[in-house]
Amino acid sequence: AQTVTQSQPEMSVQEAETVTLSCTYDTSESNYYLFWYKQPPSRQMILVIRQEAYKQQNATENRFSVNFQKAAKSFSLKISDSQLGDTAMYFCAFLRDKIIFGKGTRLHILP
Amino acid sequence: DTAVSQTPKYLVTQMGNDKSIKCEQNLGHDTMYWYKQDSKKFLKIMFSYNNKELIINETVPNRFSPKSPDKAHLNLHINSLELGDSAVYFCASSQDRLADIYNEQFFGPGTRLTVL
Numbered sequence: 001a002q003t004v005t006q007s008q009p010e011m012s013v014q015e016a017e018t019v020t021l022s023c024t025y026d027t028s029e030s031n032y033y034l035f036w037y038k039q040p041p042s043r044q045m046i047l048v049i050r051q052e053a054y055k056q057q058n059a060t061e062n063r064f065s066v067n068f069q070k071a072a073k074s075f076s077l078k079i080s081d082s083q084l085g086d087t088a089m090y091f092c093a094f095l096r097d098k099i100i101f102g103k104g105t106r107l108h109i110l111p
Numbered sequence: 112d113t114a115v116s117q118t119p120k121y122l123v124t125q126m127g128n129d130k131s132i133k134c135e136q137n138l139g140h141d142t143m144y145w146y147k148q149d150s151k152k153f154l155k156i157m158f159s160y161n162n163k164e165l166i167i168n169e170t171v172p173n174r175f176s177p178k179s180p181d182k183a184h185l186n187l188h189i190n191s192l193e194l195g196d197s198a199v200y201f202c203a204s205s206q207d208r209l210a211d212i213y214n215e216q217f218f219g220p221g222t223r224l225t226v227l
Contacts, residue, residue, distance in 0.1 A: 099216065
């Protein structure tokens, strides 16, 4: 069975700093997809970034980028120039036949 | 326009009652989902329907019964509510059920259920 682990329950960084959220997963599959979702205090789940396992190139979306290490089964999210609006819970997710979420990292951006 | 909507947003009820949460999507998607997010924020899939057909049914109590009258609606009915059912329930939809990178799931705003 696939599992997703986020080892950082909570993090705080100063505004404008760069922060990296870690995620590891376990699977025997070779083709799958990985996502990072953001859940701000409003509770709405928002897709931040996605990565195809067969692509070696790391996905990037504006200030958000990932470091995908397939052999290590690692999928970290880097947020550059962090903003107050980035304060949220961040969930790493694995998708094969169904989506499995990690337990989340609560990120605080401090003014 | 709201893509995935849920009603109600908040639901407070007594233990033992039966309640329903409604979900509607106007995206023309074929697949809909129900997720439960517990007090520790852990998000887990419960059910998935594709064109009104149940395709994912995780280990949840029989008291939970999804109903899909058409592919735009997926309601969740809960019988004999228990304290442990208190959580936020999210509905979501996606274009189809294939495990596709572009098969993005769109989430509703969630329904916070509190069982007293």
